[in-house]
Amino acid sequence: MxxxxxxxxxxxxxxxxxxxxxxxxxxxxxxxxxxxxSSCAQQVMAMSAKCGICKNLWKFTGIRRNIxxxxxxxxxxxxxxxxxxxxxxxxxxxxxxxxxxxxxxxIPHGLxxxxxxxxxxxVECMYANGKRNGIYKNYYPNGRLKEEGTHYxxxxxxxxxxxxxxxxxxxxxxxxxxxxxxIEKAYNQDGTVKYETMWINGVEAQS
Numbered sequence: 343m344x345x346x347x348x349x350x351x352x353x354x355x356x357x358x359x360x361x362x363x364x365x366x367x368x369x370x371x372x373x374x375x376x377x378x379x380s381s382c383a384q385q386v387m388a389m390s391a392k393c394g395i396c397k398n399l400w401k402f403t404g405i406r407r408n409i410x411x412x413x414x415x416x417x418x419x420x421x422x423x424x425x426x427x428x429x430x431x432x433x434x435x436x437x438x439x440x441x442x443x444x445x446x447x448x449i450p451h452g453l454x455x456x457x458x459x460x461x462x463x464x465v466e467c468m469y470a471n472g473k474r475n476g477i478y479k480n481y482y483p484n485g486r487l488k489e490e491g492t493h494y495x496x497x498x499x500x501x502x503x504x505x506x507x508x509x510x511x512x513x514x515x516x517x518x519x520x521x522x523x524x525i526e527k528a529y530n531q532d533g534t535v536k537y538e539t540m541w542i543n544g545v546e547a548q549s
Contacts, residue, residue: 352395353382371396399423410434424448433459443469458483467493482507491517516541 350357351364358364358377365380370393378386386394387402406418413434419427425445433440438459444452449472456465462485468476474493482488486509491502497520504513510531516524521544528536540547 350377351379351382352376353378353386369401371398413437419445435459491515494519496520518543520544 364377387400401423402420408416417430450469454467467478480489492500498517514527522541526539
């Protein structure tokens with residue numbers, strides 16, 4: 343690299359000026375003669391997660407908007423190069439919000455939500471340290487509750503309840519490590535028990 347090139351931005355090759363200052367410090371691990379304009383850095387960081395020279399993550403703080411086919415695909419919040427905050431993904435067909443996932447230091451942590459193209463929430467699911475842990479709820483397109491239960495380390499665990507589109511309880515099931523394990527109850531419309539079935543480690547017990 344020549345002495346003249348050292349005073350130029352490695353992105354646009356333009357010189358630094360009062361109107362176009364160099365980033366100080368660099369928002370990556372490049373050091374020495376490597377310089378880039380603050381404005382160029384913002385544009386590049388909005389399109390890629392890593393520096394093309396040092397190959398390390400940008401120390402970017404802000405919202406990175408990913409565009410596909412001239413349409414917004416996702417908004418990713420960063421703090422010092424790590425995903426922190428509510429990541430939003432959009433439909434590239436109609437632009438509607440598709441899902442939301444909270445992140446803490448690049449790890450999913452919090453209440454995930456999935457939407458249909460009219461804005462109705464279809465799924466709510468708690469994450470902790472990157473895994474499904476806690477309450478989940480699935481909904482019908484009319485917004486009524488379809489199913490609710492809990493996860494433990496990605497698997498259904500505990501009691502789940504399933505409802506019909508009018509809100510009547512249909513089934514109660516017991517889960518252990520992702521397998522039905524215990525008495526399943528089916529209900530009539532009036533709330534009385536229709537029948538019971540025993541499950542052991544995901545296999546229906548023979549009566």
